[in-house]
Amino acid sequence: MALPVETQLKYWSVAAVTFVLVLWLLGDVLLPFVLGSAMAYFLDPIADRLERMGLSRSAATALITASALVIFALLLLLVLPALIAQGIDLIRTLPQLTSKLRDLLVARFPSILIEDSTIHTTLASIGDAVRERGPQLLQTALGSALSLVNVVVLLLVVPVVSVYMLLDWDRMIARIDDLLPRDHAPVIRQLAREIDGTLSAFVRGMGTVCLILGTYYAIALMLVGLNFGLVVGAIAGLVTFIPYLGALIGGALAIGLALFQFWGDWVSIGLVAAIFMVGQVVEGNILTPKLVGSSVGLHPVWLLLALSVFGMLFGFVGMLVAVPVAAAIGVIARFAINQYLAGRLYRGLSDQGGPGDA
Numbered sequence: 001m002a003l004p005v006e007t008q009l010k011y012w013s014v015a016a017v018t019f020v021l022v023l024w025l026l027g028d029v030l031l032p033f034v035l036g037s038a039m040a041y042f043l044d045p046i047a048d049r050l051e052r053m054g055l056s057r058s059a060a061t062a063l064i065t066a067s068a069l070v071i072f073a074l075l076l077l078l079v080l081p082a083l084i085a086q087g088i089d090l091i092r093t094l095p096q097l098t099s100k101l102r103d104l105l106v107a108r109f110p111s112i113l114i115e116d117s118t119i120h121t122t123l124a125s126i127g128d129a130v131r132e133r134g135p136q137l138l139q140t141a142l143g144s145a146l147s148l149v150n151v152v153v154l155l156l157v158v159p160v161v162s163v164y165m166l167l168d169w170d171r172m173i174a175r176i177d178d179l180l181p182r183d184h185a186p187v188i189r190q191l192a193r194e195i196d197g198t199l200s201a202f203v204r205g206m207g208t209v210c211l212i213l214g215t216y217y218a219i220a221l222m223l224v225g226l227n228f229g230l231v232v233g234a235i236a237g238l239v240t241f242i243p244y245l246g247a248l249i250g251g252a253l254a255i256g257l258a259l260f261q262f263w264g265d266w267v268s269i270g271l272v273a274a275i276f277m278v279g280q281v282v283e284g285n286i287l288t289p290k291l292v293g294s295s296v297g298l299h300p301v302w303l304l305l306a307l308s309v310f311g312m313l314f315g316f317v318g319m320l321v322a323v324p325v326a327a328a329i330g331v332i333a334r335f336a337i338n339q340y341l342a343g344r345l346y347r348g349l350s351d352q353g354g355p356g357d358a
Contacts, residue, residue, distance in 0.1 A: 023314050023321070034320050036161025042204060043068075043162075044169050061167045065159075079230075086231040093228075191331055198327040205291040206241040212287060213240050213279055217250060220275045224268060226254060227261055236276075240283070241303075247283075251276040302326060 023030070043064055050060035165172075180188050214237015221229030236250025254272050262268040306326035310318035340346050 023317065031317050031320075032157040033161050034317055035158045037165050038203075038320065039158070039162035040165035040169055041199075042207065043166055045200070045204070047166055047169070057167060057170070061163060064166065065163055068159075083230055083234060086228050089228065187335075191335060194331045194335075195324075195328050198331060199324055202241075202327065203323060205288075208291050209283060209287045210237045210240045213237050213283060216279060216282075217254075217275065221254060221272065224271050224275070226258055226268075226272060228257060229254075232257070236279075245300075247276050247280045302330065 046064055047057065047060040050063065051057060055063070177185075177189070214233050216233075217236045218230045218233025221233055226232070232250055232254045235253065236247065239245050239249055240247075251273070254276065255269065258269045258272040262272075303323070303326055306322040306329075307319055310322035310325065312318075314321075
């Protein structure tokens, strides 16, 4: 006999509170395991396809691991040093850029020279803040990155966790399925399939879109000759998962840098703007429809809210789990709405015949 609804709600509430407490208390400890699980989830379809081609699960995992190590080594040797160097140079150059902006505005608007004017005061404060906070911001970012993802986590724990998770992924899923409450197993399986479909479409699809667009922006901007093109392309690619935000941030940064570097060379400035226009056209009409689809169900505002809330509460680990939790909540909310629309609370007696009906 199934447990009463009130008792079931107590159990599910305790499970939810336990999950939040574990995430709150052990966030830093769980980081490598969350990253490893995310990598395993991302790579599981590739392993399944290799199995269908005749390889064992162990052989498929070994092949994926070797390929990932080669790609990571190439990125570490070829891309990462240049990316870090350009990022440092960009932060160091910001005071000069603000100074050039001030000179340009002074040439166009002489009233800025008046010391008591609002524009003059604002520009002066911005310049002072950039000069004072720029090196501090860089130092804080590098320090946080080193403390967050230290060498041991990056080179040892995360790959080991991802390999073991990828190797045992199917067995773990089967074991979890065996532990589901029998009365609710069909509904839980249905919800899990919908959550997996949403996550696979968004995480894998948008991850591929971000990688393609980031590579395109970086290569195209460097070919045009824009300084810091690699950094701008990486930034634009990283935030592409939020529609229009990647092009908005990357385009504004790239065009701003192009105005300082190519002032008077309107052809080069137009090429920089055209790069982001082409990227948006390709993303909206080809990449996103093909790789992500139109039925993901993660609204950009809902995604931003989840990232903000989980990031504030649980730090970097919270941001990692924000997308899966947002997808799960969205699927469960749609299921609850459908149950409500089909239930007596919504329908009432309107679909039943009244006393005077034949």
